[in-house]
Amino acid sequence: MAVIDAGPRSTFTGTIRVRLRTPARRRNLELFLLLGALVLAGGAMVLVELGALGRVGGTLLVLEGGLAVLVLLGHVAERVVAPDADPFVFPIAVLLNGVGIAEISRIDIAKGLGGWEAAGVRQIVWTGIALIVAFAALVLIRNHRVLQRYRYIAMFSAIVLLLLPVLPGIGRTISGARVWIAIGPFSFQPGELAKIALAIFFAGYLVTARDSLSMVGRTFLGMRFPRVRDLGPILVIWVLAMAVIVFQHDLGTALLYFGLFLVMLYVATGRLSWVIIGLLLFGCGAYIAGRSLNYVAGRFGSWLDAFNPAVYEKSGGSYQLVQGLFGLANGGLVGTGLGQGRPDIVPLAESDYIVASLGEELGLVGLFALLALYLLFVSRGFRIGFTGQDDFGRLLGVGLSFVVALQVFIVIGGVTRVIPLTGLTTPFLAAGGSSLVANWIIVALLLRLSDSVRNQPHWVVDTAPIPVMASSSDPSAAPAGGAS
């Protein structure tokens, strides 16, 4: 952090001082963790090939090696553009992504897919693209406060991204949900990027609006409830979420956006009443949707009554859910071993059901390791938000990491039958380019946010003693400037 203290403030001493960069301990720790993550990801891939094919080798490992080079290049770039960024976020994301690639390739092997047909190869290519996009974002956004200026642009782009799949021509309906766009051979889920744009917009909006949302209102039952006229924003977001349910048939995305707004509102205002109002609104909406929309009712039916043979046999019933549970049960405590289970029986085993596949082959122990990684990732994000200097950065950090947490909860909760199943991708693990790009952009933004809290001197992870510089006690420099 070579900060040159020039300008009007330094007229007193009249010298230009360059603060020395603190030792790159954080980056070295990150490099160590990155190497560990890469070794683990490569090991998972080797085990998949050993378990499923009985031999090692082939193009997949070469492609993974290319990715490893890209990751290390990214690390070098980070040393230049974000030298004080958090050292944990990047390696955790690399490990999750690598384990995901290994499991997706394993399902390709089971299905006999190869080349560009194979989801694993596409996932590797998408990971490369996502890494490049993320580091472009890190280089371009040198100061996250710039994003606050573009909050309304972020809002409009979020709305446009949400509307794109509904447009005729480029919109596609895949397994009931109209959340895809297809241009030529490429299909993309724009809603994944919309969640970042929404987090930026919510953060920018709540920074300016939170006083009116938190200070006024009347107290009832020990809580301060907002005025009716301040309910506008939450109603707008509620209508948006309901529109996603009705027009795009996507429960998970609606829950994700609404939950994101609710949590950021709670963090910005510190008032529980907003959470209660929001949950009541969403509960009412979900109840009405469950009564009036067939597909929502179907989801609830196969959640509550999954093992009923009639529901199990029904088209669009609980077959997938139950097969996923059987897979998890087959895995047991330590799993069948990578490449040795039968995760491909479940429909969509490589995308929506990647967690069930991993649970079968890595077992409860492995699945909990992955959950622990998510926990660490999200806790780092909250920590970055907590230590941020400006309110926008703090809200953005909390929002971005919470959206990852909520998405993990919605997906894994759906697969393990804690909540009704909704089609969302597991961040970093599941096959899907749009999800990878979006989540890697979240990583880049978290790195940028954590780098910019470096000036907050209480944010010190390393325990190195602070060097006292000799130049400051140079007696001749100070008086010369003071007289001028």
Added chain:
Amino acid sequence: MSELTLLVLRLALLILMWFFVFVVVYALRSDLFGQRARKLPATAGASFPAAAAVAAPLAPAPVAAAATAPIGSRTPQPDATTPRRLVITSGPREGMEIDLPPEQLTIGRSSESGLIIRDDYTSTHHARLMLWNDQWVVQDLDSTNGTFLAGSRVMLPTPVPPGTPVTIGTTSFELRR
């Protein structure tokens, strides 16, 4: 590839995954338990009153001598007694601790300040703390509402003894070792 080797390898993968998790947790522990305390030399406690006594007569009055005086008139303190921490004792961020940077800490509303205080009383570039001869000196940068050292307004660069409150707007802080 024998069954046994595969079994060992797949268990090794699980163990390594948890190992990775615990390495991260271990590296994170400073977040939970704070930084490891620095060992101070035994003389640190003894020289504390001396530092306070030296600072009692505040900066000399003549403007021309202002810049030179704090340096010339004071004996340099040994390195270990120089305050290293800034503790906010009252105000919105009460209780926050900052490790002082190597040579100066700028204070103000501007986002490029080292310590950003955002309230209605703080100027953009309000004040700064500088390390002169191993002693922290506070300088008011022509702020509108002033910087107060132990209740009196700072007009000239003034040494800040450890434990003396410095008030800027609604925030007070003091320097500690």
